[in-house]
Structures are given as structure tokens and as C-alpha cells.
Amino acid sequence: GHPLGGAERVCAFAQAEWAMRYLAPDPYLQWRGRPGMELRRPMEFVNGRGLRGAERSRRKEPGVTRVAVLGDSCTFGIITVGLLKHETPPPYAEVLEDLIARNLGPGKVEVINYGMIGYTSYHGLRMLRREALPDRPDFVVIRFGWNDHLASPVHHSFSNPRRAWQEVLLDLAYRSRLLGVLLYRGMPMEAASGKAWQVSSHPTPWVTPEDY
Secondary structure, eight states: OOOOGGGOOGGGGEEEEEGGGEEEEETEEEEEEEEBBOOOSOBBBBOOTTTTTSEEEEEEEEOOEEEEEEEEEHHHHHOHHHHHHOOOOOOHHHHHHHHHHHHTTTEEEEEEEOTTOOOOOHHHHHHIIIIIIGGGOOOEEEEETTTTSSBOOOOOOOOOOSSSHHHHHHHHHHSSSSHHHHHHHOOOOOTTTBBBBBOOOSOBBBTTTOOO
């Protein structure tokens, strides 16, 4: 999904149908990882929370420093080189944890990878609030921007509320099964038909510079 101009600029997902098999619908996050999906490294699977990496307890053990890493597919760990070789190298969250373990000893630091294919900073803020912060991280690493400027698959930009009370109301709405379904914006690809959503010849970026 390279940023292109005019009618040639398309949704990143239209050029990356392979990625859709790793994703599952989520009313609050729009999509998340599909638990149990095998990755392109032997014997590695998306974990039960839909994240890449080992299963982690939400309860942080005493004396353990926890690092939350948020981002898009570059953080999740899917890159073109890996696709061409039918394998994916370790994501940088895993490399970071290994490097720390070599210096401080194993088990002292946990690095949890909340990165997800196709996420923008809009999704990242929601992932931070819904999944990462409840895990009580001591440090948070954030890397977004690659997808924010791409064309929106729903013909308008995503925007998070800028007032605290609006965010609270939105959270409550998405916790309701009924309202969550009514507000749900859908996946970037229609599951029933398997056809990628197309954008207009005058695309709108997923996230405006102001919201980013």
C-alpha cells in the first residue's frame, strides 16, 4: 500500500488481501488479530488475545517491568521481505525483550506486542485504552504514521473524540452489544463477498494531520 495520488490511490487492504486472514472483526477496535492463526514462522500462532507473541497474564508479576509496544504491521511483524521468503522475522518487540534479557537476565522484563496489521493512530489510541493500559505497563512504545495518510476505505477520516466526556460515552456505547453493532464501521473487506472496499478518485486520508 504505497501512498499514490488521484484515482490510483487505493486502500492498503485492497493490495494486501493476504493480511485479511489474520484479522477478525471487533466492534471497538474495528478489527484485531484472529486467535490461533498460524504465522509464517513455524509453530507460531496469534495468541488468545489476538496479539502476536507469547500468552501473557494480564496480572503483572511483582518485580517485573512491562513494556507495551503499539503500532501497525511493521510492529506486528509482517514485512515484504518475509512474505517473499514465506516467513516473517521476529518482530522488534520480541527482539527488544531478548536484548533486555541478555543484559538483565530472563524474566525481568515483559514486552507485549499490541501492534496490528493496518492500524492507524486512531486504532492505536483505542488499543492503548482498551488493551494496553489495563495491563499496567511501565513503558509504552508507540509507532504510527504509515497507514494514517493512506486512503480511507470508508470514504471519510477516522476521528477520536477530543473531549474526555465524549470518550467516556463512546466507550460505554461500544460496551453495549446493541449500540456496538450499530456503531460498528466494519472490516476493510466485506467478509461475505471477499471483495475489497474501493475508495473514491478523491480519497480522504484515514486520519487527518490534526487528529494524528
